[in-house]
Amino acid sequence: MSTKKNEKKQTINSDYIAPRKVTIKHIAKLAGVSFSTVAKALRNDPVVNVKTREKIHKIASEVNYYPNLLAKGLKNKKTKTIGIILNDLKNPFYSEIYKVIGDILNEKDYTMLLCDSNYDQKLERKNIITMLSNGVEGLIISPINESSDNIKFIIESGLKAVFIDSLPEFHNINYVYVNHERAAFLAVEHLILNGHKHILLLNGPEELSSSQHFLRGYLQALSKYKIKQEENLITFNDISIESGAEALKEIFGNKGIREVDFTAIVSLSDLLAIGVYEAAKEMHFKIPDNISVIGYDNIFATNYMHPPLTTVHQPKNRTGLYSINILLDQINSDSQECKKMIIDPILIERESVRRMN
Amino acid sequence: MSTKKNEKKQTINSDYIAPRKVTIKHIAKLAGVSFSTVAKALRNDPVVNVKTREKIHKIASEVNYYPNLLAKGLKNKKTKTIGIILNDLKNPFYSEIYKVIGDILNEKDYTMLLCDSNYDQKLERKNIITMLSNGVEGLIISPINESSDNIKFIIESGLKAVFIDSLPEFHNINYVYVNHERAAFLAVEHLILNGHKHILLLNGPEELSSSQHFLRGYLQALSKYKIKQEENLITFNDISIESGAEALKEIFGNKGIREVDFTAIVSLSDLLAIGVYEAAKEMHFKIPDNISVIGYDNIFATNYMHPPLTTVHQPKNRTGLYSINILLDQINSDSQECKKMIIDPILIERESVRRMN
DNA sequence: TTGTAAGCGTTATCAA
DNA sequence: TTGATAACGCTTACAA
Numbered sequence: 001m002s003t004k005k006n007e008k009k010q011t012i013n014s015d016y017i018a019p020r021k022v023t024i025k026h027i028a029k030l031a032g033v034s035f036s037t038v039a040k041a042l043r044n045d046p047v048v049n050v051k052t053r054e055k056i057h058k059i060a061s062e063v064n065y066y067p068n069l070l071a072k073g074l075k076n077k078k079t080k081t082i083g084i085i086l087n088d089l090k091n092p093f094y095s096e097i098y099k100v101i102g103d104i105l106n107e108k109d110y111t112m113l114l115c116d117s118n119y120d121q122k123l124e125r126k127n128i129i130t131m132l133s134n135g136v137e138g139l140i141i142s143p144i145n146e147s148s149d150n151i152k153f154i155i156e157s158g159l160k161a162v163f164i165d166s167l168p169e170f171h172n173i174n175y176v177y178v179n180h181e182r183a184a185f186l187a188v189e190h191l192i193l194n195g196h197k198h199i200l201l202l203n204g205p206e207e208l209s210s211s212q213h214f215l216r217g218y219l220q221a222l223s224k225y226k227i228k229q230e231e232n233l234i235t236f237n238d239i240s241i242e243s244g245a246e247a248l249k250e251i252f253g254n255k256g257i258r259e260v261d262f263t264a265i266v267s268l269s270d271l272l273a274i275g276v277y278e279a280a281k282e283m284h285f286k287i288p289d290n291i292s293v294i295g296y297d298n299i300f301a302t303n304y305m306h307p308p309l310t311t312v313h314q315p316k317n318r319t320g321l322y323s324i325n326i327l328l329d330q331i332n333s334d335s336q337e338c339k340k341m342i343i344d345p346i347l348i349e350r351e352s353v354r355r356m357n
Numbered sequence: 358m359s360t361k362k363n364e365k366k367q368t369i370n371s372d373y374i375a376p377r378k379v380t381i382k383h384i385a386k387l388a389g390v391s392f393s394t395v396a397k398a399l400r401n402d403p404v405v406n407v408k409t410r411e412k413i414h415k416i417a418s419e420v421n422y423y424p425n426l427l428a429k430g431l432k433n434k435k436t437k438t439i440g441i442i443l444n445d446l447k448n449p450f451y452s453e454i455y456k457v458i459g460d461i462l463n464e465k466d467y468t469m470l471l472c473d474s475n476y477d478q479k480l481e482r483k484n485i486i487t488m489l490s491n492g493v494e495g496l497i498i499s500p501i502n503e504s505s506d507n508i509k510f511i512i513e514s515g516l517k518a519v520f521i522d523s524l525p526e527f528h529n530i531n532y533v534y535v536n537h538e539r540a541a542f543l544a545v546e547h548l549i550l551n552g553h554k555h556i557l558l559l560n561g562p563e564e565l566s567s568s569q570h571f572l573r574g575y576l577q578a579l580s581k582y583k584i585k586q587e588e589n590l591i592t593f594n595d596i597s598i599e600s601g602a603e604a605l606k607e608i609f610g611n612k613g614i615r616e617v618d619f620t621a622i623v624s625l626s627d628l629l630a631i632g633v634y635e636a637a638k639e640m641h642f643k644i645p646d647n648i649s650v651i652g653y654d655n656i657f658a659t660n661y662m663h664p665p666l667t668t669v670h671q672p673k674n675r676t677g678l679y680s681i682n683i684l685l686d687q688i689n690s691d692s693q694e695c696k697k698m699i700i701d702p703i704l705i706e707r708e709s710v711r712r713m714n
Numbered sequence: 715t716t717g718t719a720a721g722c723g724t725t726a727t728c729a730a
Numbered sequence: 731t732t733g734a735t736a737a738c739g740c741t742t743a744c745a746a
Contacts, residue, residue, distance in 0.1 A: 023739055034717045041739065068434070069490040071739035074427045074722045086393075094450055099447040104471040106480060106537040111487050114471040116459040125462060130468050133426040136436075157421075194613075237719060241657065277661050298596065304634050306663030381721055391733045396725065407731060428723035652731045 009152045022063045028197040030059050042067075073135050083131035084316045085124065088239065091092065091271060093316060094301040096140070099165070100320035101140065105312060108328060110137075117144065119205055119238070125150050131155055138327040140164060140282045146209040149175070160330050162323040162339075166209045174330070176323045176341045180210050180296075183345040184217025184266065185310045190310070190347055191264045192225045195356030196292060199233065202267035206236040214268045214296070233262055237272060246276015248281065263356065264292035270299045270311055273352075275306060290353035300346055308350035315343050387416050399424075400608060413688045430492050433528035438487035439684065440470045442481065445596065446626060449656040450673060451499070454521070457677035458497065463546035465685060468496075472502065476562055476595070482507050489514055495684040503566040504706040517681040517687050519696075531687070533680045533698045537567050537653075540669045540702040541574025541623065544651045547667070547704055548621045549582045552651060552713025556590065559604060559633070561594040571625045573655075590619055594629060601632015606640065614642045620713065621649035627656045630666055630709075636675045645711035655705055672700050 024042070028035035033052060038140045041048045041056040042065075059065075067184060073079035084101065098114065106113050113136055115127040121144050128150060131139055142165040143151055151168050154161050163175040191199050201218050204211040215234070222229050237243045237249075242268065252260060267273045272296030280287050287293050287307060295311035302309035326339045381399070385392035390409060392449050398413040399407045399422075416422075430436040441458065443451045455471065466538030470486040472495055478501050485507060488496055500508055500524040508525050511518050520532040547554050555697075558575050561568040572591070579586050594600045601624065609617060624630045637644050644650050646666060652659060652668035659666035683696045 021739095025739080035740090035743085036396055036718075037716055038718090039739095043741090051717080058736050064510075066486050066490045068431070068492065068739050070431045070492050072741080074425070074724090074738090077722085081428070088456075089459055090449075091450050092447075092452070093448070095452050099445075099473065099478050102446055102471070103475070106473065106475075106483075111472050111491065112468055114459070116463065118460070118463075126463075129423050133423045134468065134734090135427050152724070153421075196728085202442055202446065258639065274657075275659055300631075301658030301661065304658065304662045306661065306665075308663075310406045378723095382723080392723090393734075394724085394732055395721095397732090400725090403731065425723050428738085429725080431722090432726090433738085434726050486744090629740085 004053040008217065014072055016340055021068070024065075024218045025066065026060050026065065027056060028058060030063070030144055031056050031107060036146050050215050074182045075177055077135070079135045079318075080109060081111045081113055081136045082324075082331075083115070083134070083136035083139045084143075085115045085127045085131070085139065085142065085143075087117050087119045087142055089114070089116045091239070091269075091292055092301065093271075093297045093314070094268070096299075097320040097323075100317050101324045104321070104324045104328070110328075119144055119208065121150060121207075124148075125153070128154060128157075132348060137331050138162070140323050140327060142166065143168070143209070145207050157252070160327060162327045164319055164323050166212070167342075172338055172341045174323075176319050176326070176343065177313045178319060180213035180345075181217035181220070183296055183314070184214040184220045184268075186217075186345065186347045187219050187266045187296065188221035189314050190292060190349070191266065191292065191353065192221065192227065194264075195294070196264040196353075197227055198230070198262040198264070199227075200262040200265045201234045202244060202253070202272045203234065203236050203270040204239050204263055205295065211236065211268060218266065229281060230261075239274045241271050241278060244272035245271075245278040245282070246275070247278035248276055252283055257283075257290045260291075262291075264294070264353065266294050266296075268296055270295040270297045270302050270309065273307070273309055274301070276282040277309075288352050294353055296345075297312075298323075303350070305316070305352075307352050310350045310352045311348050313346045313348050315345075358576075369472045372666035373517070377424050377571045378425070380425065383423075384413060384416050384420065384422060388413050391610070396536050401578070411439035420650070427438045432641075434492070436492045436494055437466060438470055438493045439681075439688075440472070440491070440493035440496045440498075442472045442474055442484045442488070442496065442500075444474050444476045444499055444501065446471070446473045448596070449658065450628075450654045450671070451671040453482075453656075454677040454680075457674050458681045461669065461678070461681045461685070467685075476501055476565065477564060478505060480501065482510070482583045485511060489516060490585045494688050495519070496679050497684060499523065500525070500566070502564050515542040519684045521680050524570070524699075530697055531680075531683050533676050533683070533700065534675060535568035535671045535700045535702055537625075537702075538577070540653055541571040541625075542578045543574075543704045544653065544669050545575050545578035545704065546582070547706070548649065548651060548710060549578060549584065550622065551621075551710055553621040554584055554614070555587070555619040555621070557608070557622045558591045559601060559622055559629045559694060560593050561593065561596050561625040561629075567592065568625060575623060587618075590612055596626045596628055598628050598632045598635060601629035602635040602639070603632070604629075604634055609636075609640055614640075614647045617648075619648075621651070621710070623651050623653075627652040627654045627655055627659050627666065627668055630696070631658070631662070634662060634666075646711050649710040651710055653702075660707070662709075664709050667709045668705050672702075675700055 024035045025040040028038045041053045117124040138160040146166040146168040167177050237247050275294050298311045298313035370697045383391045383394040385395045474481040475507050496518040503523040503525040594604050627639050652666050655668045655670035
């Protein structure tokens with residue numbers, strides 16, 4: 001028995017050449033105690049002698065010991081890790097959200113596993129599995145579609161999750177949702193009150209839940225003000241500056257400004273709205289003189305554009321803050337009660353909408 | 358012996374109530390084989406019978422099996438995870454970088470552990486340890502200071518790393534560096550050639566290596582054109598819109614535009630430059646009529662500002678692309694040769710600089 | 715106060 | 731072709 005133990009230690013010793021990561025066993029050897037004593041000492045368990053504890057801590061810091069979180073996680077199912085799945089890391093809208101999440105995580109000594117699903121449901125599924133496989137303690141996700149199998153999969157997995165930017169129809173879930181329907185309504189109403197009757201909708205991808213909510217709000221506003229809905233004024237697009245510009249250029253085609261059949265544009269995302277500005281440069285039309293534009297999100301850049309973009313503000317800080325707090329609460333308190341928050345967006349009037357009446 | 362084994366299985370069975378994560382042991386039981394056979398089958402080891410393999414795969418997908426990456430990582434020191442440590446997740450400059458990193462990682466089935474150090478060296482150290490503890494296979498870091506202990510710590514840890522946005526003086530390291538010195542030189546030279554002689558430097562934090570390089574470039578340009586350096590025109594600031602605006606407001610104080618002793622501003626970051634725009638709004642001066650501004654980074658927003666910001670472009674895509682490729686190469690090929698890349702920035706002339714001559 | 719041993723979910727080696 | 735077993739680094743009863 002003791003021979004065997006010695007053999008084992010020999011093996012470790014003979015590895016000296018390659019600088020191995022130091023473990024509690026190495027420390028134990030240096031301190032001349034058993035490795036379980038080291039484990040206890042490192043966690044400052046009062047059961048171990050103060051002298052021993054100090055000695056062990058001293059050694060640990062001398063050899064730059066840091067624990068292996070994989071081993072720890074494997075043992076206690078606590079990885080101190082939370083997962084974030086978003087659709088476009090580059091969109092400043094999301095950046096603001098995970099910035100505040102990151103700050104809180106820093107404070108609470110959690111780590112963030114971040115994935116970008118690129119608005120692709122297959123990738124989204126893969127990312128969810130990655131999170132599960134990595135044993136994250138919780139998940140914050142902005143799902144592509146709120147009634148997709150991916151959501152069911154998350155729920156059934158038992159992983160604690162907070163959905164953001166969406167409104168999945170399950171009762172045993174948490175979400176923090178900024179009311180997109182209301183946002184669209186606010187935007188379109190603002191346009192209508194300024195005398196616009198033909199309003200182009202630059203929506204996101206059709207399968208995106210956000211797009212669906214936004215469309216609903218758009219339609220609601222039209223209907224409230226008895227404005228006829230025009231099929232050709234509803235467009236679905238990828239969410240990026242480029243595709244916003246692309247969409248406009250396509251619509252214009254050979255037409256001149258005067259021949260185009262709308263006077264204003266609402267868009268699901270400020271990025272798309274910036275695309276309109278880009279198109280304006282290239283196609284030589286003026287905002288808001290020829291075409292009015294209103295965005296959504298209120299990303300920082302919109303305030304400095306020319307003209308400053310009228311947009312609907314999404315409280316991104318609060319979204320991040322609430323979602324991470326709800327998640328951490330649930331992780332650390334076993335309280336199974338679900339939190340559902342709906343935040344109201346706010347119209348920010350700037351100078352990209354022209355008064356027609 | 359066999360009794361004991363049965364007892365163990367009983368224990369697992371009696372856990373039925375709480376829906377446990379399924380492991381290869383559960384599958385083994387369902388399939389009526391040993392768990393080591395399952396392990397082999399799942400990795401499609403041809404040593405196991407085709408029938409058995411198929412059966413096991415079928416069961417695995419029925420019960421939604423996914424492997425425990427913690428266990429896997431513990432066993433083979435391969436976590437399929439890479440760490441990214443940056444200083445401000447909200448800065449679009451960084452977003453663009455980790456967007457492309459994320460895309461590549463998606464492709465190669467790696468996961469990204471992302472930390473924000475907030476320009477704080479203590480936090481940076483903590484984040485490095487977190488990465489080590491989590492067993493990342495590689496690290497991409499934009500360090501705060503390139504000669505800090507944190508860098509040495511990384512090198513000594515043996516973790517494969519690529520440094521970005523900095524130029525640490527060690528030979529056995531990789532870096533992808535955009536030449537900040539050159540960037541500052543380009544910017545200041547542009548200002549000088551347009552007739553500016555009193556140029557305010559809105560630099561980043563003093564301990565930031567980037568700030569130091571940038572300052573060097575600023576000084577170089579002044580000296581090349583025989584312009585006297587003025588101490589009070591060199592300022593260090595946090596990198597954000599707010600602190601850019603703050604700095605300007607403080608400088609102005611009670612002075613009017615005419616009394617201020619510079620005609621142009623160079624800044625280490627577009628964010629700071631946007632702060633100048635913000636100040637311009639509040640203090641009622643005009644860019645470039647009263648004050649010229651030139652930024653650095655060329656974040657997407659600068660092109661749409663009023664006036665469009667003249668800035669120096671940093672190839673962010675290439676930074677991301679090169680760094681992740683170098684890292685992945687090194688991880689998967691044991692080639693220990695170090696890669697050092699220096700990328701040249703490019704002046705982008707827009708409309709925020711006034712011609713004085 | 716300290717040490718022993720089992721176990722977390724895998725992989726890999728060896729035996730059957 | 732399949733199964734038993736040890737090991738990865740840690741935690742945690744339990745024994746000494």
